[in-house]
Amino acid sequence: MGDNRIIEAEGITYTYPDGTLAVENAHFYLERGERVAIVGPNGSGKSTLLKILSALMEPQEGSIRFYGKENVKEKELRKKFGIILQNPDDMLFNATVMEDLEFGPAQIGMKRNEFEKILEELDEIFSLSPLLKKPPFKLSEGEKQRVAMACALATKPEVLFLDEPFSALDVGMKRKVVEYLNKLNAEGMAMVTVSHELDIIPRVADRVYLLNRRVVAEGKVEEILSNDKILTENGMEPLPVAKIAAALGMKDIPLTIEEFINALKSK
Amino acid sequence: MIDIDKTAGDITKAIRNFMAAEEFSYINGYMQGIAAEIKIVASVVLIFLAISSSSFVFPLLLLLFSITLALASRISLATYISRFYIIPLFSVIVVLPLAFINGDTGMYGLLINAEGAKYVALFTVRVMAAVATVSLLLFTTRFSAILSALRRMKFPMTLITIMAMVYRYLFTFLTQLVNMLLGRRSRMVERRKSIKGASAFAGNFLSRILSKSDAVYLAMRARGFDGSVKTFDRKFEWSSAGIIYTTMVIAMVFLWAITEL
Ligand SMILES: Nc1ncnc2c1ncn2[C@@H]1O[C@H](COP(=O)(O)OP(=O)(O)O)[C@@H](O)[C@H]1O
Ligand SMILES: [Mg+2]
Numbered sequence: 001m002g003d004n005r006i007i008e009a010e011g012i013t014y015t016y017p018d019g020t021l022a023v024e025n026a027h028f029y030l031e032r033g034e035r036v037a038i039v040g041p042n043g044s045g046k047s048t049l050l051k052i053l054s055a056l057m058e059p060q061e062g063s064i065r066f067y068g069k070e071n072v073k074e075k076e077l078r079k080k081f082g083i084i085l086q087n088p089d090d091m092l093f094n095a096t097v098m099e100d101l102e103f104g105p106a107q108i109g110m111k112r113n114e115f116e117k118i119l120e121e122l123d124e125i126f127s128l129s130p131l132l133k134k135p136p137f138k139l140s141e142g143e144k145q146r147v148a149m150a151c152a153l154a155t156k157p158e159v160l161f162l163d164e165p166f167s168a169l170d171v172g173m174k175r176k177v178v179e180y181l182n183k184l185n186a187e188g189m190a191m192v193t194v195s196h197e198l199d200i201i202p203r204v205a206d207r208v209y210l211l212n213r214r215v216v217a218e219g220k221v222e223e224i225l226s227n228d229k230i231l232t233e234n235g236m237e238p239l240p241v242a243k244i245a246a247a248l249g250m251k252d253i254p255l256t257i258e259e260f261i262n263a264l265k266s267k
Numbered sequence: 268m269i270d271i272d273k274t275a276g277d278i279t280k281a282i283r284n285f286m287a288a289e290e291f292s293y294i295n296g297y298m299q300g301i302a303a304e305i306k307i308v309a310s311v312v313l314i315f316l317a318i319s320s321s322s323f324v325f326p327l328l329l330l331l332f333s334i335t336l337a338l339a340s341r342i343s344l345a346t347y348i349s350r351f352y353i354i355p356l357f358s359v360i361v362v363l364p365l366a367f368i369n370g371d372t373g374m375y376g377l378l379i380n381a382e383g384a385k386y387v388a389l390f391t392v393r394v395m396a397a398v399a400t401v402s403l404l405l406f407t408t409r410f411s412a413i414l415s416a417l418r419r420m421k422f423p424m425t426l427i428t429i430m431a432m433v434y435r436y437l438f439t440f441l442t443q444l445v446n447m448l449l450g451r452r453s454r455m456v457e458r459r460k461s462i463k464g465a466s467a468f469a470g471n472f473l474s475r476i477l478s479k480s481d482a483v484y485l486a487m488r489a490r491g492f493d494g495s496v497k498t499f500d501r502k503f504e505w506s507s508a509g510i511i512y513t514t515m516v517i518a519m520v521f522l523w524a525i526t527e528l
Contacts (some may be wrong), residue, residue: 087482093486099410
């Protein structure tokens with residue numbers, strides 16, 4: 001409890017109008033500056049839960065508190081939350097990339113010169129300059145994802161929600177973006193990353209929820225990602241390094257190649 | 268038989284290109300340096316004069332005026348002209364029968380109503396001049412600049428937001444349509460051309476649009492939309508380009524008066 005909790009959700013259940021039960025009795029919390037991931041197989045309700053946690057949808061059952069309060073004005077939350085939805089086509093609905101980038105900051109009443117400063121910084125990371133004048137539909141998938149991410153970051157959010165954000169990025173861009181997100185995190189931004197792939201998780205999260213309509217496991221990244229059994233039971237493919245390490249009988253299961261090499265060297 | 272793929276594909280392409288014209292608004296050209304308010308007011312005036320013309324002189328002059336300004340604004344002439352040779356085509360189809368009803372003048376074995384023919388020609392020229400004027404505005408002004416100008420001009424907020432929404436949804440629908448057409452094409456060996464296929468496609472498209480519009484609404488809310496679209500305010504400023512343009516438009520009004528009155 002306490003002042004540190006940005007989000008606190010209990011007993012969240014969400015059923016779509018067509019009767020699909022997407023999330024059942026899920027709980028979640030997020031503290032200031034935390035890096036949390038929600039993992040699970042396709043169709044396990046991750047995107048649905050993320051929309052609920054970012055106050056875009058209301059659950060039919062359960063309670064959700066933002067900043068310790070039951071009723072927070074949505075407007076207040078929008079100034080603090082940045083959201084990257086799974087489908088960048090949904091995110092980019094303006095005539096040009098530039099207008100899409102301006103949209104969020106303009107809605108929350110940011111000053112133009114402040115926006116321009118942020119844009120300069122985002123341009124360095126996401127290489128936006130050559131894209132600014134283009135209509136979004138002319139962009140490649142990777143470019144769309146970059147722009148969508150920049151759009152969410154343009155409001156300088158206190159919490160960033162990311163739904164499968166790296167799926168279309170190439171290796172170099174992925175590394176650069178992850179580095180930047182972690183820099184923002186070090187400066188105080190909290191992150192909630194949703195992913196059905198585990199490889200990126202150790203680099204963007206410290207705590208993990210394993211979702212399969214219900215929360216089937218939660219804990220530190222090392223605990224959950226090295227738990228071969230629970231991952232496999234819930235339709236997830238454990239990380240190759242973790243598998244090899246387990247087969248070699250290592251005690252502390254490494255989650256990245258670097259950790260693996262270090263563990264081997266120290267033996 | 269209807270070739271739904273081709274028809275929908277053509278329409279989609281045309282509309283998407285129309286929207287993509289906004290790319291030109293970033294070029295450093297003549298019209299781009301003029302405040303949106305001036306261009307909006309001038310365009311409304313010029314269009315009104317064009318469609319109320321009873322002679323060919325003013326509409327043709329306006330057409331020339333627009334093309335010259337388009338060139339000065341470094342707009343690709345091919346793109347610009349494609350705008351008003353396609354659109355008037357529809358208008359011609361609508362009024363063309365007038366040229367043949369009660370025909371009295373023989374020409375190539377057809378009986379043509381001279382008055383009707385003149386009307387069709389005049390109608391077309393007027394539409395072309397009007398479309399050329401609107402296109403010039405849309406080519407050289409960012410949509411958000413138009414919205415913010417309308418707001419400063421005390422346009423009703425609701426109307427502005429509706430405009431902004433329609434514009435955005437249109438984009439998403441078109442993207443959706445293109446994706447569906449591509450999906451169909453890649454799955455089909457032989458193109459079927461049938462009413463049944465067309466209606467199934469339309470139904471599917473409609474249901475997708477509905478779920479898509481939910482998604483866009485969600486995305487807009489995610490970025491702070493609360494029922495009224497806001498844009499960065501642009502200060503209204505008279506530039507030398509704006510003063511020259513205003514002078515030219517006033518001259519055009521005089522020309523209209525001379526040719527019409
Ligand atoms: N708009 C919707 N209408 C009906 N069912 C939906 C809708 N969106 C998602 N679902 C269903 O809800 C379940 C969870 O979906 P989702 O949250 O997108 O899962 P994930 O992001 O983990 O892949 C799936 O079975 C999906 O088919
Ligand atoms: Mg998802």
